[in-house]
Amino acid sequence: MFINRLSTIRRRAAAGTALVLAGSLALAACGGGGDDSGGGATQAQAVSQADIDKAMSTPTQLTFWTWVPNIQKEVDLFQKKYPAIKVKVVNAGQGTPHYTKLRTALKAGTGAPDAAQIEFQYIPTFSLTKSLVDLRPYGAEGLKDKFVPWTWNQVTGADGQVWAIPQDSGPMGMLYRKDIFDKYGITVPKTWDEFAAAARKLHAADPKVYMTNLAQNQAGVWFGLLWQAGVKPFENPTAESVKVNLNSDESKKLADYWGGLIKDGAVSADADFNDGWYQALNRGKYATWLTAAWGPVFLEGSAKATSGKWRAAPLPQWEAGQNVSGNWGGSTTAVVQGTKNPIAAAKLAEFINTDPESTKMFATEQFLFPVTKALLADTSFVDRPLTFYGGQTVNKLFAGISDTVDTKFQWPPFLDQSVSDWNETVGKSFANKSDSSAALDQWQERITKYAENQGFKVEQ
Amino acid sequence: MSINTTDQRLEALAPSRSEARRRRRGVSHASTGYLFVAPFMLVFLAMLVLPLIYAAYLSLFRERLIGGTVFAGLENYTRALTDPKFLDGVGRVALFFLIQVPIMLVIALLAALAIDSGLLRMAKVFRLGIFLPYAVPGVVATLMWGYLYGPDFGPFAQLADKLGLAAPKFLSSDWMLGSLANVVTWEFTGYNMIILYAALRAVPHDLYEAAAVDGAGAIRTAWSIKIPALRPALFVCLIFSVIGSFQLFSEPWLMRTLAPSVIDSGYTPNVYAYTQAFTGQEVNYAAAVSFLLGLVIVIVSYAVLLVTARRSRS
16 A cells, blocks of 8 residues: 555656646747737737747647637647647636636736636726737737628727637627517618607507617627717727716717617616516517627527517618617637746637637537638528528628628726626616616716726826 | 562652643643644634735725725725715615514524424424525525516516506515515524524423423413523524624625616625625725724624623613
8 A cells, every 4th residue: 555655656746747847848938939928018029930839739738718618629629730738628607707716816826727718898908907918929910811800909909919819799780579570560670760669669559568678787788889879988098098988979869769768668678688588588578689699599599489480680770871780799719917828828719719610610519600701701601591580591691790890999998897887877777767868977977986096097 | 570660660650650640631631622723723814814814904005907006094994984885885784684683583583482382283394494495595595586576477476467466576676675684584584493492492391390380371481481591592693693684795696687776786885895896896995895894793793782781681
């Protein structure tokens, strides 16, 4: 027994030495990249192809935090191409819990992953705290032309940094219940005016059915609708200043429009993604769902009882004949500051999001809406009819919408607070049927105060 | 010979050895005691005292997204004391404590007395039934009640709809505190009942016999013997309830997904501390808020202690 134990210790020690060796090799390999591989405005020195080749053939263990289900499949493709790199996939929660843990690990200085899932709207929040690695030294700029332009802008910093590689997006459209529209003689609204008229007509005909539900807790949809209207609520001219413009005339027009419909009872404001909301979708409480390109497949899984009754259309427009949309959701793979293997992590982000096989897998296995031009032009993806939508080629519609998304929309560097305060001002006004335009003023006031307290130079 | 010498040695050593043994026993007794509490003390220090000191330290600084960390002295504390959100939160949990705790403890007391009376059939089933909600994880409990409270498709709403009545607004801002109190009562009545019931089992039986000889009925026995005997246990329940009420977090936090505009970031002080730390990135301010909340709990617990002590003396 004693001998056994001793040999275990020896084995462990051997493994330890191997690890140390691997670690120092990896360190030596990334020496070329320099310490300043991100964060600051200064661009780090490009890493040579020789360094990259060396790093990718050195045994390395990467940790990758993501909530995408079964992403192991795409990671396996990467590991097949680079057998030396082993990737440990960790699901640290979806959305907020994931970011909370990531921040905690970064603050603690230990336990943070090498690469992580980051949604578009969180990129400025994490780049501000210097938590992301600028991917330019690893050849990320060369990937630009593979992606839909607005998605690439979402991952680009003020000084041209590439903070992440886009993975999926959520250009917004309208899913509607054809059966309900037919029953009440509603034609698919092309403008928001038509939408409002249809909403009032529908509600008069059946008070238990609402034209749509504008969730009181879904700032994401509000940002998407602002995005469509061409409103720029936030801009980040420099790293230390922020432009906060939440109660502009255009924003107030939107608030009056939706606040009015909600006050009249023509549109509901139920909280979404909870039990009551799922039931409402299944039982036909809402005639439309204003949602993103990931919505169709999501709905298929969540409202099985309504199969075949839904169709998809673009969002109504503010001006007749216009053709613009916004975005809700969508995410990226970013390399996390402090990683010992930035080259391997950057290549992981690049590979899974640009390799044709991997990106196609994301679209067909996880139903992520693609961001690469190649896949959005791929007929096997866009021409696929969906029976849930009566055989409509929904992907084609959303691929078209993706080209109409405004390219210049920006997110605040303090997203959590912006969303939380939206919930307590604008969202609350929807819930209480109170003045939404006044709520916008409160939102503006709160965020301005918060930003100033946090040391930002705030411009109106 | 060897035996002899040993004996002699033993004899020679006898007095001093017994003394040494006594001394050794004394020393080892003390050190054994410390050894026994050492695991607790270590965990207590590492998991409670150190974080507490660290939080106190944090609360004296101010870290900003732009401009880094500066020493702030008591600025975070003065800010919290004038922060309407924090004060509203404290007021709300105080109200919650004043209404929910008496109801819960009375139900727990009645249930414990009923089980102890021996008059119940299936007392074990009854006891388990009341205790069961405590074993249900808070997350599950809140999800379940969230479904029951549902304004559109919840059973109460459906029933009201069938009867042609307006659906009860369990999740509206006027009803929410009551709805939460209901969930908490449902969860913790059984727990308090078990404490009270255990205390009742410890009451000496001769007291009951004496009471019976004096002609006391079940109710008189409960009033004059059992309830006075329960006073220390009730006091324990009360102090736990002070802490639980003022630290209310998971129930409102989980109800947030159902009524996000009712339960805002300052609904209870703990929710406020959490959102300050993890939404607003104001860890320092959150630490100050937590410390002030701790202070409030100490004060309220002390007040409860004073009141109950005065009662029992008079």
